[in-house]
Amino acid sequence: MLEHLLFPYKVEQFLQENWTRLAVHIPACDRHKFADVFSWRSLNHLLNFHQLGDPNIHFSLDGKSFSDMSRKHWRDYLQQGATLVINGIDERVPEVQQLARGLSQEIGHRVQTNLYCSPAMQRGFSCHYDTHDVMILQIEGDKQWFVFPETVSFPTAEMRSSDRQPPDAPPYLQCNLQQGDLLYIPRGHWHYAIAGDCPSLHLTVGIDCFTGLHWLNWLNLDLQEQTGWRQNLPLVMNGDSQDLEQHLEDLRQQLIKHLQQPDLFKKYLRDLPIQNQDVAPFSLPTQLGFNIFDRGLESAFTFVPHQQIEIAIFDDQHQEITCGSKQISIKGLPIDFIQQLFQLTHFSILDLADFAPDLDLETEVVPLLTRLVTEGILLVD
Numbered sequence: 001m002l003e004h005l006l007f008p009y010k011v012e013q014f015l016q017e018n019w020t021r022l023a024v025h026i027p028a029c030d031r032h033k034f035a036d037v038f039s040w041r042s043l044n045h046l047l048n049f050h051q052l053g054d055p056n057i058h059f060s061l062d063g064k065s066f067s068d069m070s071r072k073h074w075r076d077y078l079q080q081g082a083t084l085v086i087n088g089i090d091e092r093v094p095e096v097q098q099l100a101r102g103l104s105q106e107i108g109h110r111v112q113t114n115l116y117c118s119p120a121m122q123r124g125f126s127c128h129y130d131t132h133d134v135m136i137l138q139i140e141g142d143k144q145w146f147v148f149p150e151t152v153s154f155p156t157a158e159m160r161s162s163d164r165q166p167p168d169a170p171p172y173l174q175c176n177l178q179q180g181d182l183l184y185i186p187r188g189h190w191h192y193a194i195a196g197d198c199p200s201l202h203l204t205v206g207i208d209c210f211t212g213l214h215w216l217n218w219l220n221l222d223l224q225e226q227t228g229w230r231q232n233l234p235l236v237m238n239g240d241s242q243d244l245e246q247h248l249e250d251l252r253q254q255l256i257k258h259l260q261q262p263d264l265f266k267k268y269l270r271d272l273p274i275q276n277q278d279v280a281p282f283s284l285p286t287q288l289g290f291n292i293f294d295r296g297l298e299s300a301f302t303f304v305p306h307q308q309i310e311i312a313i314f315d316d317q318h319q320e321i322t323c324g325s326k327q328i329s330i331k332g333l334p335i336d337f338i339q340q341l342f343q344l345t346h347f348s349i350l351d352l353a354d355f356a357p358d359l360d361l362e363t364e365v366v367p368l369l370t371r372l373v374t375e376g377i378l379l380v381d
Contacts, residue, residue, distance in 0.1 A: 001099065001102035001103045001106050002103060002106055002107065005103070005135060005137070005182060005205075006026060006182065007029070008026075008029055009024070009026045014184070018184055018186075019133075019184075019186070020133065020154075020186050020187075021186060022172075022173075022186070023147040023172075023173045023183065023184060023185045023186065023189055023191075024173075024183070024184050025145075025173065025175035025177065025181065025182075025183050026181060026182040026183070026184070027178070027181050028178070028179070028180030028181050028182070030180055031178070031179045031180040032179075032180060033180040034137050034138070034139055034180060034203070035139075036095060037095045037096060037099055037137070037139070037203070038089075038093065038095065038096060038115070038139050038201070038203055039139065039140070039201075040140060040201065042093055042095075043115065043117060043201065046086060046089065046092060046093070046115075047074070050092060052086065053069060054069045055087065056086060056087050056088060057069065057084070057085065057086050057087070058085050059074075059077040059078075059082040059083065059084055059085070060082060060083050060085065060124045060125055061077075061080065061081055061082040061083065061122070061124065062123050062124070062125075062126060063124075063125050063126030063128075066082060078117070078119055079119070081119050081122040082119075082122075082124065083116055083117065083118040083119075083122065083124025083125070084115075084116070084117040084118075085114060085115065085116055085124075086114065086115040087112075087114045088112055088113070088114065089113055089114065089115045089203075090111070090112060090113040096113050096203065098305065099113070099205070100112065100113050100205065101305070102305070103205065103207075105307075105308065107207070108210075108272065109207055109208065109209045109210060110207075110208040110209075110210075111205060111206065111207055111208070112205075112206045112208065113203055113204065113205050113206070114203070114204045114206065115201075115202075115203055115204075116200075116201070116202050116203075116204060117199065117200070117201050118141075118143065118193075118195040118199065118200040118201075119195065119199055120141075120195055120196065120197055120198050120199055120200075121194070121195060121196070121197065122194070122195050123192060123193065123194045123195075124193075125192060125193075126192060127146075127148070127166045127190050127191065127192045128161040128162070128166075128190065128191070128192070129150065129151075129155065129161040129187070129188050129189055129190045129191070130161075130185070130187055130188075130206070131155045131156060131157045131159065131160070131187055131188075132187050132206045132207055132208045132209070133184070133185070133186055133187050133206070133207040133209065134184070134185050134187075134204050134205065134206050134207070135182055135183070135184050135204070135205040135207070136177065136182065136183040136184075136185070136202050136203070136204055136205075137182055137202060137203040137204075137205065138177045138178060138179055138180065138181045138182070138183075138200070138201075138202045139179065139201040139202055139203060140179060140199070140200065140201040141179070141195065141196060141198045141199050141200035141201060142176055142177060142178045142179070142195075142196040142197075142198075142200065143176070143177045143193045143194065143195050143196060143200045143202065144174070144175075144176050144177075144193060144194045144195075144196065145173070145174070145175050145176075145177055145183055145191060145192075145193045146171040146173075146174050146191060146192055146193070147171055147172060147173040147174075147185055147189055147190070147191045148166065148167050148169060148170075148171050148172065148189065148190035148191065149167050149169060149172060149189065149190070150167075150186070150188035150189050150190070151164060151165070151166070151167050151188075151190070152164065152188055153188060154187065154188060154211070155187060155188045156211075156213065161190070166190045167190060176196070177193075177202070210272065215268060218268055218271065219258075222258075222267075223255075223258065226254075226258075228250075228251065228254060229251070229254075233247060233248075234247050281304065281376075281379075283373075283376075283379050283380065286373050286374075286379075286380040287373060287374050287376060288374070289370060289373075289374055291380070292369065292370055292373055292380055293349075293366065293369075296349075297348070297349045297350050297353075298348055298349070298350065299348060299349050299380070300346065300347065300348040300380075300381035301346070301347060301348070301369065301372075301373070301378050301379065301380060301381055302345060302346045302347075302378070302379050302381050303342075303344070303345060303377065303378055303379070304376065304377060304378070304379055307323055307377070308323070309321065309322070309323050309342055309377075310322040310323075311338060311339065311342060313335055316334060316335050317331060317332055317333065317334070317335075318330070318331045319333075319335060319338050321338075321342075321377070323375075323377050326375060326376075326377070328371065328375055328377075330368070332364070333359070333364060333368065334356075337355070337356045337359065340355055340356075346381065349361070349365065349369075352365060
């Protein structure tokens with residue numbers, strides 16, 4: 001997914017020269033590069049058929065937001081020059097969800113996508129910075145962008161640009177983003193944009209990366225399982241803090257010991273995919289156990305896209321499958337069959353017969369596929 005978004009720019013060059021460091025404008029070789037992700041038609045469908053309200057939708061004109069979000073005013077706001085913003089459209093548009101989920105799974109960080117529609121020659125927002133890295137995908141029209149250096153490195157969500165002054169320096173990147181182009185801006189880098197001679201439509205892919213602070217928060221939750229860390233700190237009687245100081249020293253030694261656990265990092269890394277795992281899509285009525293094998297031996301299946309699957313082997317006939325926060329135990333089937341099965345992306349029952357001819361269809365294959373479908377790991381094609 002990252003390679004597709006950046007093309008023709010090389011991923012290796014992007015990671016070495018730009019990621020978290022410098023903004024970059026990547027002109028498109030194909031002006032229709034993002035046409036299958038979003039369009040004016042997609043936007044009209046959202047506005048006409050989805051129940052959108054605050055905070056999912058808002059309008060902004062030169063940094064000032066409109067307070068009345070009544071649907072009857074939306075067209076008026078746009079005609080007055082305001083920029084329309086719809087947050088989290090990856091939760092509403094399947095094509096955008098596929099993009100966001102695929103990128104998130106590839107890079108191991110959280111991804112959210114917002115939409116921006118700006119009337120011609122208008123500036124929706126004043127100069128500001130985001131507290132996450134962004135990739136701007138120009139869908140329609142064009143927009144002039146101005147990117148300035150950061151004034152605070154790697155700002156957190158609490159370190160908002162509205163509380164700070166923009167840099168007193170010229171932009172280090174000025175570009176005209178046209179249809180199919182991509183612009184990457186690291187978090188903390190100030191920027192603003194002005195639409196061109198026709199209305200502009202773009203997606204902002206926000207990459208909300210885990211940081212060292214996230215690991216500390218995870219440690220805090222992990223330490224809550226130990227009684228000593230939940231215990232009250234000693235009272236400071238008449239200003240005597242000796243007992244408190246000794247208690248804090250004991251906790252420090254416990255923390256050092258805790259950090260020296262050889263499997264601590266692996267434990268943290270095991271938790272990350274769970275936090276980053278999307279809920280499996282609904283696929284009814286097959287997930288209720290009906291119409292799974294309507295096509296007989298030609299019944300086809302596909303694994304839910306972008307889900308991370310791990311196989312723990314206990315012996316040749318017992319494996320445990322972990323998919324996000326879900327774990328299922330499989331017994332009585334050969335490990336080589338399970339490993340080959342989970343390496344597939346799309347298959348039919350006939351395909352399984354090719355590499356597992358000794359398995360019984362009714363007593364072994366059908367029960368396994370039924371369980372994987374009803375658990376939301378496998379989809380009926």
